[in-house]
Amino acid sequence: METNTFEPKIVGFLCRWCTYQGADLAGTSRMEYPPNLIPVRVMCSGRVDPSFVMQAYSEGADAVVIFGCHLGDCHYQEGNYKAMRRYHLLKKMIEELGIEPQRLQLEWVSASEGERYQKEVSRIFSEVRELGPLDLNNGKAQSNG
Amino acid sequence: MDKPKVAFYWCASCGGCEEAVVDLNEDILKVVEAVDIVFWPVALDFKKKDVEAMPDGSIAVSFINGAIRLSEQEYMVNLLRKKSGLVVAFGSCAHLGGIPGLSNFYDAKLSLERAYRLSPSTDNPDNIFPSEETKINGSTLELPKFYDTVKTLDQVIDVDYYLPGCSVPADLIMNAVTAILEGKLPPKGTVLAPDKILCDTCKRNETKPEKMEVNEIKRPYEVMLDPEKCFLEQGVICLGPVTRSGCGERCIEANMPCRGCFGPTSKIRDQGAKLVSSLASIFNTNDEKEIQEIVDTIADPAGTFYRFSLPDSLLRRRRLEV
Numbered sequence: 068m069e070t071n072t073f074e075p076k077i078v079g080f081l082c083r084w085c086t087y088q089g090a091d092l093a094g095t096s097r098m099e100y101p102p103n104l105i106p107v108r109v110m111c112s113g114r115v116d117p118s119f120v121m122q123a124y125s126e127g128a129d130a131v132v133i134f135g136c137h138l139g140d141c142h143y144q145e146g147n148y149k150a151m152r153r154y155h156l157l158k159k160m161i162e163e164l165g166i167e168p169q170r171l172q173l174e175w176v177s178a179s180e181g182e183r184y185q186k187e188v189s190r191i192f193s194e195v196r197e198l199g200p201l202d203l204n205n206g207k208a209q210s211n212g
Numbered sequence: 213m214d215k216p217k218v219a220f221y222w223c224a225s226c227g228g229c230e231e232a233v234v235d236l237n238e239d240i241l242k243v244v245e246a247v248d249i250v251f252w253p254v255a256l257d258f259k260k261k262d263v264e265a266m267p268d269g270s271i272a273v274s275f276i277n278g279a280i281r282l283s284e285q286e287y288m289v290n291l292l293r294k295k296s297g298l299v300v301a302f303g304s305c306a307h308l309g310g311i312p313g314l315s316n317f318y319d320a321k322l323s324l325e326r327a328y329r330l331s332p333s334t335d336n337p338d339n340i341f342p343s344e345e346t347k348i349n350g351s352t353l354e355l356p357k358f359y360d361t362v363k364t365l366d367q368v369i370d371v372d373y374y375l376p377g378c379s380v381p382a383d384l385i386m387n388a389v390t391a392i393l394e395g396k397l398p399p400k401g402t403v404l405a406p407d408k409i410l411c412d413t414c415k416r417n418e419t420k421p422e423k424m425e426v427n428e429i430k431r432p433y434e435v436m437l438d439p440e441k442c443f444l445e446q447g448v449i450c451l452g453p454v455t456r457s458g459c460g461e462r463c464i465e466a467n468m469p470c471r472g473c474f475g476p477t478s479k480i481r482d483q484g485a486k487l488v489s490s491l492a493s494i495f496n497t498n499d500e501k502e503i504q505e506i507v508d509t510i511a512d513p514a515g516t517f518y519r520f521s522l523p524d525s526l527l528r529r530r531r532l533e534v
């Protein structure tokens with residue numbers, strides 16, 4: 068059987084109050100996880116405008132993950148609820164654009180959950196590796212494009 | 213002094229933007245007095261070779277409507293670009309892709325299948341499809357190439373200004389023509405309409421409650437629409453929050469929500485993605501299951517939020533199938 072060697076590019080938006088610190092903890096605790104996630108630090112998961120996600124896809128991301136604080140723990144009270152409402156609507160919209168739902172994920176990871184961060188990134192990595200490249204033109208050279 | 217030369221051209225267009233020029237009524241006479249129309253296929257009998265023979269840069273301004281899908285359109289707009297000082301993208305289709313841009317949910321093959329075989333009004337027993345070359349009685353007939361993807365005008369040639377709308381309202385056309393004649397033009401790349409959102413000029417905004425809350429999204433035909441209340445408050449999608457003002461709220465005045473034909477303002481990069489934010493913010497729940505239930509009531513988010521702007525969006529089209 069052929070082994071899958073695809074190295075996906077995953078863009079992660081990490082809330083600076085929780086997941087960003089959780090990722091830091093995973094790092095300082097020397098936990099191992101795939102290096103394929105490019106972290107972008109944001110003030111809150113509620114700051115992630117759906118256009119950021121679309122831009123990531125248009126610039127070559129194979130998947131986008133929004134990381135925020137557990138529900139009820141948002142530094143700004145409501146930000147992660149906002150993120151959750153947008154996420155479900157955006158997911159439906161990208162499916163109509165031919166993008167598989169697993170290419171957009173939302174995860175809650177607190178500052179103390181380094182291990183959870185490691186686990187989630189590894190899981191998402193395997194899922195996206197399985198899906199293969201997003202490749203919006205699907206390898207089809209566009210004569211006009 | 214010679215009058216400035218002007219050209220009008222149409223690409224993937226419904227003809228409504230040509231109609232918009234004719235709809236200038238007596239103002240069209242002022243335009244005709246001030247300029248010399250050298251090319252206008254819908255109204256005047258000039259040919260492609262006439263344009264090819266013109267010196268480069270000799271047309272003061274070309275107004276081009278319609279989106280770009282055919283190799284012929286590509287050729288014509290490149291030709292007009294070369295011959296013109298200014299190019300104005302005229303109307304939603306040239307500006308954003310417009311209604312023909314919805315074809316970017318499909319590819320060339322599927323679009324032709326639909327038009328020449330599947331649609332209920334098609335009768336094509338011999339399965340005849342348009343092809344680039346057809347041999348008939350010893351000679352060869354040629355048709356332009358039909359591309360997979362519909363493009364905006366500025367994805368094909370350099371564009372100086374944009375006149376938004378499906379179609380462009382008369383006052384915006386006259387303002388633009390006056391500005392061009394008087395040489396009082398804003399910076400290159402400007403959309404010649406106000407740079408604020410439609411909600412800012414909409415009368416219904418005044419009666420909007422502080423916090424809007426909806427439990428389901430309905431389509432306009434499913435509700436008796438209140439003629440005063442904000443559509444979003446009534447649970448009906450309105451693109452006002454993500455659409456440029458300047459149309460005179462013509463749909464709203466007819467008690468129909470905005471479909472977004474003016475495109476986004478300069479501060480919004482992607483009209484559809486921005487609407488996801490606006491709309492999600494009025495869902496009246498923080499419960500994941502209930503959020504999903506509201507989302508389930510929205511029939512076709514991509515087609516609705518990008519109704520006029522799919523080719524102009526960050527992704528430009530649905531992912532091409534292999």
Ligand code: SF4
Pocket residue numbers: 224225226227228229230277278302303304305306310311377378379380
């Ligand atoms: S913008 Fe509207 S009126 Fe103009 S060509 Fe396109 S569909 Fe027709």
Ligand code: SF4
Pocket residue numbers: 410411412414415416417420441442443444450451452453464469470
């Ligand atoms: S959402 Fe529509 S109806 Fe409501 S204020 Fe904005 S433009 Fe007017």
Ligand code: SF4
Pocket residue numbers: 377378410455456459460461462463464469470471472473474475
């Ligand atoms: S209300 Fe919206 S859809 Fe209607 S003309 Fe104005 S911008 Fe276009």
